[in-house]
Amino acid sequence: MAASPDESPPSPWVRRFARLIPEHGEVLDLACGSGRHARLLAGLGYRVEAVDRSPLGLAALQGLGRVTPRQADLEDGSWPYHGRLFAGIVVTNYLFRPRLDDLLACLAEPGVLLYETFMVGNERHGRPSNPAFLLRSQEMLGWVQQRGWQVVAFEEGQVDVPKPAMVQRLCATRGTSAVLL
Template identity: 35%
Template sequence: MAQKDRLKWDTKYSDGHHLIEKGEASFMLKRFYHKAPAKRALDVACGTGRNALFLAEHGFEVDALDISPVGLQRLQGHAEQISGAGTVNCQVVDLDEYSPPKANYDLIVVTNYLNRCLIPKLARELREGGVLVIDTFMVDSRSGAQDFNPDYLLRAGELPTYFDGAFEVLAFEDARKGRCNTALLKQAIAVRKIPA
């Protein structure tokens, strides 16, 4: 599966006209990045890195993970142009096999990617007071976009169910219109790990 995914995304990112990762950083990330207690961040399934670049421009040291070497190469080229104090460290990673280090990040962002088994692992990666932002697509029978695999789409109200009393929900939006050239609606959450 990993090789098939890598080829799929390498092909998309090789096309200069792809739209999936162009544009601004996640609206939820832009609302809450400043709540992170320090400047160590992780961008999961970063693609060509719009979120990683935003964070680096705001002084973060960002680990950017993706399965596509082509996407990461494009990100690295843009990262070298950043005038901010931050850095981007690109890593080719198969997220199905990823075992994150515990309590290593002040901020984690995941957009346009859903791996339900990974969400609890990412929550454990946060340092106390750290912020986790997830912003991705959800099931939407009204959209007419029926060619998406439902395994990779959130159900209504699903994101908050992954976080227990150890987390404060800073914001949650369900059924928000997406901006990535797709008819699918999106769901987004920002949570903060409550200090013990």
């Protein structure tokens, strides 16, 4: 699915592992921004809840089939997803540790977590540079290993595309998952 001229294309990491999400499941696209991953997932046949605090990106998702846009401040106030379970959770370029347990509790069994964001060392390349928004080395692995989830793929280190950055990427499953790629 092509990106519109004013948005970046879906992450190759998300594109690579999205089909592991159980069929007919609902996917949470957390801090979705302009909805690049919501569009990709909807195009693959998933129902998507796309949440962000900014109404600007969400406006472009209004009326898009299989996508439910939701404006919510994920960092202040009550967690909007207590009791909800999703077959997949997709998060890119976002980290707010105080909500991490709430977020991970929303992954159904079976379910797939696709997460990609910045890590320590990114301050050499620009923003984000605040340690509160940078993962420590192998931090994501700890999140899922303490829960007994299966790590399908994990990467960390410098990337040069779309711009130089230090990132971590994780694909993990909770419970029995689809055939691995």
